[in-house]
Amino acid sequence: MFLIVHIAADFRFLTARNLGIIISHAVIPTFVTWGMVFSFTSGMIDLSVGAIVILASNFAGFLGLKWGYAGLLLGGLAAGVFLQALNGFVFLKTNIPPWVAGLGMAMIYESIGAIYSNLAVRSGGMVVTLGSKLRALGELPFNVLMLVPGMVIVYILFCRTSIGLNVRAVGSDLRVTRQMGIDPERAKFLGMVVCGVFLGLGSAINQSYVGQLLPRTGLSSVSFIFQPLTAVLIASSMSAIFNVVIGVVIGTISLSALFNALTLLGVPSGTWQEVVMRLLVILVTIVSMGDEEGIVK
């Protein structure tokens, strides 16, 4: 399959350089997806993740220009954790379903981003731009190196701490979990905070990778979550073989490879790549279901 793509794309697909690009492109979605695993699994369906990444990336850049890489990481983490905690608070304290509340928060965060960029432009400047500074974190090999400690930490948090255990329990069966003496709200909130940590790390790498990130409006940041979503679907379809933490990495890398292949094959990015990606996911899902039919029944 990969070979066919390789040949069809004039032998540009399976080169070391291109594989590097593929993995590089997967790093940021991987961190974001890891984060979302901690919130979405307990039902905190948060559509403002994209908007948070945009704000957190800008804040990371802002602190990064002051304090270097430490500022970059700190800015991403602080903004990610703060905004996710705020979301958690809003989701849990209002009776609005997280879907809707998340859209509302996305609008607010997008507006903050827009106000910020308008102010920046009016004062004759731009949104935070790294230029040639602090770009190593987003480039090979450092971005990929971040995946290793990332994977270990996510695994420990999700599978080996009560935070992850409770998040999984709440997502699977709220009634029984509550009966076992676990406070679901607390569990969900902690999940959101952990999500913020990984969104923050992803944002720091993101800022370093793109250098400058313009805020978007009109809820267009919402579409940001679709790739992580697809990655989780891929991960969960492989959950019998791989732990979800690894599954997510495989998922994001496969998607990155897919986008890359489509681009090399001349499929326009955006709309059509999105459609092809979804059709493929559905196909994979159907095939994997066929395989397991015998076991399920």
Add this chain to the structure above:
Amino acid sequence: MTARDTAILRVENISKSFGPTRAVIDVSLELRAGEIHGLIGENGSGKSTLLSMIAGIHARDQGSMFKSNRPYDPLSPAQANEQGVSMVVQELGLVDGLTVTENIFLGKTQQFARRGIINLKRMREEAALAFASWGIAPVPLDALAGTLTVEEKKLVELVRALPTDPDVLILDEITAAFSHNNRVALYELLAELKSQGKLILFVSHNLSEVLALADRITVLKDGEKVTTLDAAESSEDELKRLMVGREIKETYYYTPARLADQEPVLIADGITVAGVLISVVTESSRRTSTYKSWGKLYMLDLLWVILSRAISAVDLFFGQTQQISSLAQASLSRFREKRFRPRHGEV
């Protein structure tokens, strides 16, 4: 010493209604340490409700409870647990998306944690030890609870109730799911617990089982206590008469889990192509139940993509597609809530 003093658990005039249904009416019990106390009654007679109040699952409307002569008011099953009362509920009480080991120690993992990190190996060993030391047939410890049979699930629930070393163990219709061997193992376990001076509250529709096992039996009818009698001086016929006031021909019993199994996974009306795709996705995510909410969101995602494509194709409102698709998205979440009800079972 009066009976009052030897009672480990006293329930005085407690009542509970669910809306118009008076599930338990003015029931009083005095339960002793070292006794197996059978609780019988027809379906809907209030057995589970009564026990749920003792186990802290439901709050009572009226009455009072005393454990070892001290007021006993558990606000949650966890609180009841702390005070030595543990219950295996009638409906299934495991978290499907967690492993057997995780289920057994859910909410009690602190004992295995160092600097917040759980020692899975020690937790698994402890679980294996619990099965072995209580003589309960082992269940694969790393399997997800959702993949177990009903009988295996009940065994896990039983094991989960024991490590807290309760002095009151409540078993609501646990044997119905058990094979002969597991029943025998349970009877032995109960005899052992009894000899340790524990109180066992035992519900079963199998009257000969209750007669053989229990020291005393309390009969409920329509939420009210009919009587408490010594098992040794009673008979199946007498118990049946007390339960219903006529002869029972057969006891029909249903397990909610069975019924749910037959319900469709998805009721999708109004959408065909998308509906099929969605049901595929739902089904696939159902298998790994932890990701239920992801499956749901993926439905929304798919719908959103399809819809926004359609909208941008038509390009209504002079190219203001962005706003429309966000609007569509907002309303879709509500639409989804109403239209799609993913259930357990088959497509």
